[in-house]
Amino acid sequence: MKIGIVGCAGRMGQMLVREVAATPGCTVVGGTERVGGPAVGKDIGLLAGIEALGVPVIDDAAVLFAEADAVIDFTSAEAAERHAALAAQGQTALIIGTTGLNPSQLASVAAAATHTPIVQAPNMSVGVNVLLAVVEQVARTLGDDYDIEVVEMHHRHKVDAPSGTALGLGRAAAAGRGVALEDVWQKTRDGYTGPRRAGDIGFATLRGGDVVGDHTVVFATDGERVEITHKASSRQVFAKGAVRAALWTADKTPGLYTMRDVLGL
Structure with a gap:
């Protein structure tokens, strides 16, 4: 080819x-x-x-x-x-x-x-795309009482935030719950925000150094937390x-x- x-x-x-x-x-x-x-x-x-x-x-x-x-x-x-x-x-x-x-x-x-x-695709990594499928399944399996947060970190030169991969992971989680991400996303938090709104999918963005790409999806409820992480080193x-x-x-x-x-x- x-x-x-x-x-x-x-x-x-x-x-x-x-x-x-x-x-x-x-x-x-x-x-x-x-x-x-x-x-x-x-x-x-x-x-x-x-x-x-x-x-x-x-x-x-x-x-x-x-x-x-x-x-x-x-x-x-x-x-x-x-x-x-x-x-x-x-x-x-x-x-x-x-x-x-x-x-x-x-x-x-x-x-x-x-x-x-x-x-x-928001990310061409084979591992990340397996992660997308897993996140959708986990979101479908866990109840709505699990809060979902997506945390990502990239190098200091990255220009978009949240990353396309982070949004893809959020979209996978939203698909697992049968909702549109745009209806539930919370991309920024600043100041006195009040309690977390039930059903939201939150995003946290970190930038610094030469980090190629780290992504973690957190499913948190009373008494336990499930975290699924992918880290790219190259x-x-x-x-x-x-x-x-x-x-x-x-x-x-x-x-x-x-x-x-x-x-x-």
């Missing part, structure tokens, strides 16, 4: 280049960076710290989508929306690991998925999951898929 990476010069982009190059059945067909960026024209392999691949970094995403079987996107919400349109135009599979998309951008991605397979787990998703799209019809579809959960 010919796989391209948009935003290939960033930390995650370089990790993806290395992972695609090391995965049997894949080849790095290209990568893009912003117009005028210092990486444009450089060999994508050397840029990622591996041997030269004979593939220069370009600044035209349309060219990449025309050449690739699948493109992996860990860039920004605005860019992901544009890339979804290009994927639909070229019927190129798209793997979106970018978080923070607003409702309009999500709608654009869904529209593009009527023309090509798109895998979108971005490689996200790259591995994204490449696995790209390979999975090879024989898929157009549609909007998640990592739970990829893993058969």
Whole structure:
């Protein structure tokens, strides 16, 4: 499978280049960076710290989508929306690991998925997606007297909060209870808040250092507490999951898929 990476010069982009190059059945067909960026024209392999691949970094995403079987996107919400349109135009599979998309951008991605397979997930880690399934089941099994809180910590450079993974975990818990997350979420607490509202799903956000991603879902009631935790120590787990998703799209019809579809959960 010919796989391209948009935003290939960033930390995650370089990790993806290395992972695609090391995965049997894949080849790095290209990568893009912003117009005028210092990486444009450089060999994508050397840029990622591996041997030269004979593939220069370009600044035209349309060219990449025309050449690739699948493109992996860990860039920004605005860019992901544009890339979804290009994927639909070229019927190129798209793997979106970018978080923070607003409702309009999500709608654009869904529209593009009527023309090509798109895998979108708040987290590409296999372990996190198993966690999502477990959280939904635990929320379904435990009674409404268990308060649910989602705690996450990421590196100081992360720009969105709560993280897409934290919101995904909250959405899984809400699905287990048969409610919409937007009706029960409590994303911030400040000042004199009064007692906790029954049925809420709360979020706590921590930022600092170089933390790749820690997430804990807490189910707390009188007399006991259940905590389910996932900690990522390397971005490689996200790259591995994204490449696995790209390979999975090879024989898929157009549609909007998640990592739970990829893993058969």
